[in-house]
Amino acid sequence: MDISIIVLAWEDFERTNGCVRSLPASAEVIVVDNGSAAEISAALRAMCHETGARYVRSEVNLGFAKGMNLGVRHATRSRVILSNNDIVVQPQAIERLLGRLDDPAVGAAFPRVLDAAGADQTAAGRFLTVRTGIVHATGLSVVFPRLRIVSTPEQGDWLSGPFVAIRRETLDKIGGVDESSFFYSEDLRLCWAVRKLGLSLAYVPEAVVMHEDDASAKRRWPAEEISRRQTREFIRASRELAGWRGNIACSAYVLGVLLRAAVGGGVTRRAVARGALEGMSAR
Numbered sequence: 001m002d003i004s005i006i007v008l009a010w011e012d013f014e015r016t017n018g019c020v021r022s023l024p025a026s027a028e029v030i031v032v033d034n035g036s037a038a039e040i041s042a043a044l045r046a047m048c049h050e051t052g053a054r055y056v057r058s059e060v061n062l063g064f065a066k067g068m069n070l071g072v073r074h075a076t077r078s079r080v081i082l083s084n085n086d087i088v089v090q091p092q093a094i095e096r097l098l099g100r101l102d103d104p105a106v107g108a109a110f111p112r113v114l115d116a117a118g119a120d121q122t123a124a125g126r127f128l129t130v131r132t133g134i135v136h137a138t139g140l141s142v143v144f145p146r147l148r149i150v151s152t153p154e155q156g157d158w159l160s161g162p163f164v165a166i167r168r169e170t171l172d173k174i175g176g177v178d179e180s181s182f183f184y185s186e187d188l189r190l191c192w193a194v195r196k197l198g199l200s201l202a203y204v205p206e207a208v209v210m211h212e213d214d215a216s217a218k219r220r221w222p223a224e225e226i227s228r229r230q231t232r233e234f235i236r237a238s239r240e241l242a243g244w245r246g247n248i249a250c251s252a253y254v255l256g257v258l259l260r261a262a263v264g265g266g267v268t269r270r271a272v273a274r275g276a277l278e279g280m281s282a283r
Helices: 013-021 038-051 064-072 093-101 130-138 168-173 186-196 223-264 267-281
Strands: 004-009 028-034 054-058 079-084 087-089 106-114 163-167 200-211
Touching: 004 013, 004 064, 013 028, 013 038, 013 087, 028 038, 028 064, 038 054, 054 064, 064 079, 064 186, 079 093, 079 168, 093 106, 093 163, 093 200, 106 186, 130 223, 163 168, 163 186, 186 200, 186 223, 223 267
Parallel strands: 004 028, 004 079, 028 054, 106 200
Antiparallel strands: 079 163, 087 200, 106 163
């Protein structure tokens, strides 16, 4: 099978083991140990030896993007899958994703993502434009649903990337996974870069993976902190990618976030508001 699968792991043997063992034996599997402690590192190394996966270790936690790029540098095949370690791949999922990459107009292919209970958690959204920012700020998304930030996978400008297939040639052209962020927004940045090449994104609902959402983050931060960090990186990426238009769009979006936090209150809304403000000034 002409595919290299990069599995990024940090302090987590059980989920990584489950992920690797769900992958086809004919795939080139590369496990990047992103600075795990000695006991987990030894278990990962042993599992890789047993399954035939390649073990690549970083002595420190490089974050998502740098960790993935480290793995990609060891890949030898013409197509690549970037995988979280909390993924379990269902039969034929990889073959179906690769089938879409046979179309030269497709830059990246994304599966249907289900949680452990079988509920669909495939996330997608629109790039933040001046129009979407204003609609969000004014609450008019009810009237203009196509300008909502969140969208269906079929209509999204970007899709969440716990498991994304891409040609190595395309990944090299966009400079690998954007390392601007330590954690979060990598999928938005990757989709932006792929679309800038004039390529499309393919959502492949018949390719199914199971995903324990934010497993690594949940072991490190409470839910409101995850919301803050996600919002900060979404705003920062939108500003950096879209130039002056992005700054206007983000300003309008943040205004809406602050108004909702002031009116509705709540721990999560306040955390989102803090993240939005931080995103406006983060570098």
